[in-house]
Amino acid sequence: MKSLIWKQWRESRFHFYVFCVWMLLAALYAIAYELGHHYRAVVGSFSTSAMLFSTVAAIVLAARAAQGERTDRTLTFTTSIPVSIRLVATVRIVGAILTLAIPIAIGAFIVATSLALGWLEQATPRPIPAEYAQMPQRTVAAANIALEQLASVSCIAMLGGVELLVVLSLYGLYLRSQAQVGGLGAVLALVVLVIAEPMWSGSTRWPLGQLLYGIVLPQSLVVHWGYGNSTGGYVDHELALYRWWSVMLALPLLAWIAWGYVVRYGKVGSVDRVGKPSRVRFAMPALLSRVAIPLPTRWSALLWLELRQSLPLACYGLLLAILVTVVGKLGQTGTGFVEAVRGELPHSVFFVGMLWAIVVGSSLYSTDLGEKVGGFRRSRPIPHAIWFWNKFFIGLAAMLLVMDGTTILVSWNAPRTYSLSEMSYAYIACMPLLHALFYSLAVMGTCLFRRPLIGGVLAVLSYSAVSIALTTFPGTMQLDPLSVYNDLLITERNGVIDFTQHGYPLVYGVLLAMAAIFSLVSLRVARPAI
Amino acid sequence: MSQHAIEIKGLAKSFGQRKVLEDVSLAIPAGQTLALLGRNGAGKSTTIRILLGLIAADQGSVSIDGIDPAINSTQVLSRVGYLAEDQAMYPWMTPVELSRFLAPFYATWDAKLAGDYLDRFEIPKLTKIGQLSKGQSVKLGLVLALAHRPQIVVLDDPAMGLDPIARKEFNRDLVEHLQASGATVLYSSHLLEEVEAVADAVAILDGGRIVRSGSTESIRDEVKQILLPFDFALAKPKPDGLLDVRRFDDRLAIVVDKASSTIQDLSADAVDFDVVDLRLDEIFEAFVIGRTQGWPSQPKHDQAVA
Known part of the structure; x- marks a missing residue:
């Protein structure tokens, strides 16, 4: 047992250190921001950071827990050791849970110390919406209330992350690679983001419903509301009334799912079949093989290859965005449903597109850079630069045309209610560029580390870090790409369409230049090491 | 101009502090089948990868069909039929699709020949490559290495991982082709009984050096x-x-x-x-x-x- 714990520690200590640094920085940022702006919103600020952390950490750790030993090809060896495979699995999953939870606890402890020592103030909990007051205008909460709020959001972030971790680890056992687990994790995280909200819509709350829903979906126990003005922004939060009951009742459920992982670990599929095709219950007929598509030149061959890979991926992203929109509009009745979905689609594609640009960028390059298929590709007479640029531009074009292009086409003539979610010139001017940036970031991360999951996480983190840095200071917060987009959109809704305003040429020009630089760096680092 | 199809002179390569190849020289005349023998880690794959321009040598020169792969690896790859050990191909394609995809990259690609080989090796044409057996996958690799009628074929431990029967079957198919085509073949392996039947000449690589080379018959005689x-x-x-x-x-x-x-x-x-x-x-x-x-x-x- 001691040896297993030691092995697990050696395997996961790098993640643990990185995650600790992440949450330490998140806590220090929340404290510093609060000290600078005095919004009395440190709990909400910490909560959003912890939520983002727990989601990313859960995906990374689940990929290792489910597929780590298969990727490293150590599973056969592990099963040959005279120790129960269930014990091995228990140590793996508990190790992953601790690697996720301890950094959040460390961050929470630092914020709690600041609150307890009186360095920071937290506003009283958010009142019901009808009597809502801005946080700086609210009274200061007593220390015990502030600490309880902090403990609540920390526990919810931990439980939400652990739930995603154990569910992904369990289902990840049925997949074939860490990249697939990462892709499934991204989809699940998005779905959770959407389905966690219904309990908070409207001005009335249903505490019992929140309690029950919170058992299954801990993330739904808290909701965040963002506010901003010319000097900065803050995050207010609202917590479910019976949140601690939900937390306690969620624990057995999580333990049960984790047990499912333990009993299946090393047994799903056969160890001997690692790396071999899984039993296929249903396979799409190879229709394209029956059609002799002419590929007269190497460019046409590469175009065909990349389209075969990128188009289905991009279509899945669009389907996901449509699904998210439909779920969000389920309450809408009558003949206006389709129009409502068309109207809301740009908003969904706006954030699903960011995520999906990462999925497409990292997926397209990961296989071709690997040892096996990558080795085959490199041994064919395909010049490196032609391969790279073809893949880059076809993948990007497929992503932008399918997701943004279709959305523009579908939503352009949707009935207008002049909500900020609807299609606009600002969307056309900003979103494709923003999605292209995420795509190129993911490509660079994947080419650099040869791992799609790391590439994806790097893209999310680097963009988040730049965005946080920009929005921290009043002088730069208007340069945040999303702020520019919002400003352009509001101006457009007021009847003025002018893309020389709000720093658009500068910010999106820099963004375009960054995407170009990232692609050039990717071209260089994707070269095989000689 | 060199009369050898493949010529290696004074090749040296290190990975970090580890010397993998030291002063390796080798010449293979056109039409000869040379077996490059060596234990695992002897430097066979490194030699081949340098030969194809996939990695660069620290010292020495290489010429394959008169072309320096360090300068123009794409041209070398378009002329050489190469089958690597444990090679994986796009698992979502079918053999037919992969054959169609590769055709434009080779000026001499013979689609009919590729189809004939697929039939002869009994490779299911419309099954996704990810669902082929190991043996079928290796044979598909051989089809793709030979379908452009290369005058030089490089086989890097191609039958590794196959069971003994599949290895024999693979080698039988290979011998049939080699005898018919008269191509120059560099065949790397550490399974000696496999190469004995096909090799005209042998080079033994040990510890990064060629310790013996010569025709198979002369080595047996000497x-x-x-x-x-x-x-x-x-x-x-x-x-x-x-x-x-x-x-x-x-x-x-x-x-x-x-x-x-x-x-x-x-x-x-x-x-x-x-x-x-x-x-x-x-x-x-x-x-x-x-x-x-x-x-x-x-x-x-x-x-x-x-």
Whole structure:
């Protein structure tokens, strides 16, 4: 047992250190921001950071827990050791849970110390919406209330992350690679983001419903509301009334799912079949093989290859965005449903597109850079630069045309209610560029580390870090790409369409230049090491 | 202009502090099948990867069909048929699709020939590559390596991972093709019984150096096992070209390279000895793990007294 714990520690200590640094920085940022702006919103600020952390950490750790030993090809060896495979699995999953939870606890402890020592103030909990007051205008909460709020959001972030971790680890056992687990994790995280909200819509709350829903979906126990003005922004939060009951009742459920992982670990599929095709219950007929598509030149061959890979991926992203929109509009009745979905689609594609640009960028390059298929590709007479640029531009074009292009086409003539979610010139001017940036970031991360999951996480983190840095200071917060987009959109809704305003040429020009630089760096680092 | 299809001169390569190749030189005339033999980690794959321009050498020069792969690897790859060990292809494609995809990259690609090979090797054309068996996958790799009718074929341990029957079947198919085409073939393997049937020449790579090369027949002729009396050896110095020594009671079994001079010496001494022909795997074994420390030496005077 001691040896297993030691092995697990050696395997996961790098993640643990990185995650600790992440949450330490998140806590220090929340404290510093609060000290600078005095919004009395440190709990909400910490909560959003912890939520983002727990989601990313859960995906990374689940990929290792489910597929780590298969990727490293150590599973056969592990099963040959005279120790129960269930014990091995228990140590793996508990190790992953601790690697996720301890950094959040460390961050929470630092914020709690600041609150307890009186360095920071937290506003009283958010009142019901009808009597809502801005946080700086609210009274200061007593220390015990502030600490309880902090403990609540920390526990919810931990439980939400652990739930995603154990569910992904369990289902990840049925997949074939860490990249697939990462892709499934991204989809699940998005779905959770959407389905966690219904309990908070409207001005009335249903505490019992929140309690029950919170058992299954801990993330739904808290909701965040963002506010901003010319000097900065803050995050207010609202917590479910019976949140601690939900937390306690969620624990057995999580333990049960984790047990499912333990009993299946090393047994799903056969160890001997690692790396071999899984039993296929249903396979799409190879229709394209029956059609002799002419590929007269190497460019046409590469175009065909990349389209075969990128188009289905991009279509899945669009389907996901449509699904998210439909779920969000389920309450809408009558003949206006389709129009409502068309109207809301740009908003969904706006954030699903960011995520999906990462999925497409990292997926397209990961296989071709690997040892096996990558080795085959490199041994064919395909010049490196032609391969790279073809893949880059076809993948990007497929992503932008399918997701943004279709959305523009579908939503352009949707009935207008002049909500900020609807299609606009600002969307056309900003979103494709923003999605292209995420795509190129993911490509660079994947080419650099040869791992799609790391590439994806790097893209999310680097963009988040730049965005946080920009929005921290009043002088730069208007340069945040999303702020520019919002400003352009509001101006457009007021009847003025002018893309020389709000720093658009500068910010999106820099963004375009960054995407170009990232692609050039990717071209260089994707070269095989000689 | 070189008359050799493949020529390697003074090749050296290190990965960090580890020297993988040292002063490797090799020349393969057109039409010859050369087996590059070596244990795992001997440097076979590194040599081949340099030959194809997939990695750069630290020192030395390489020419393949008159082209320097370090300068134009794409041109080399378009002329060479290459099958790597444990090679994976796009698992979501079918063999037919992959064949169609690769055709534009090779000026001499013969789609009909590719189709014929797929039929002859009984590879399901419309099954996704990810669902093919290991043997089918290796054979598909061979089809793709040969469908552009290359004059030079490089096979890097292609049958590794196959079961013995599949290996024999694979080699049978390979031999059929090689005999028909007259291509120059560099065949790397550490499974000697596989290459013995197909190789015209052999080069043994050990510890990053070529320790022996020559035609298969000449090596078989020159490397022999000689059984001689132990007492006779006591009085004699180690013969030149000694590769391995083993003692069996009062007899000594030695393996000697360039054995003819040793045999002449033994005949001149009128000693009773036997000469045994060796298989290629036994010759290889003598070169890479042979030990000459077992050659008997006269005890020194003080040791004899003691």
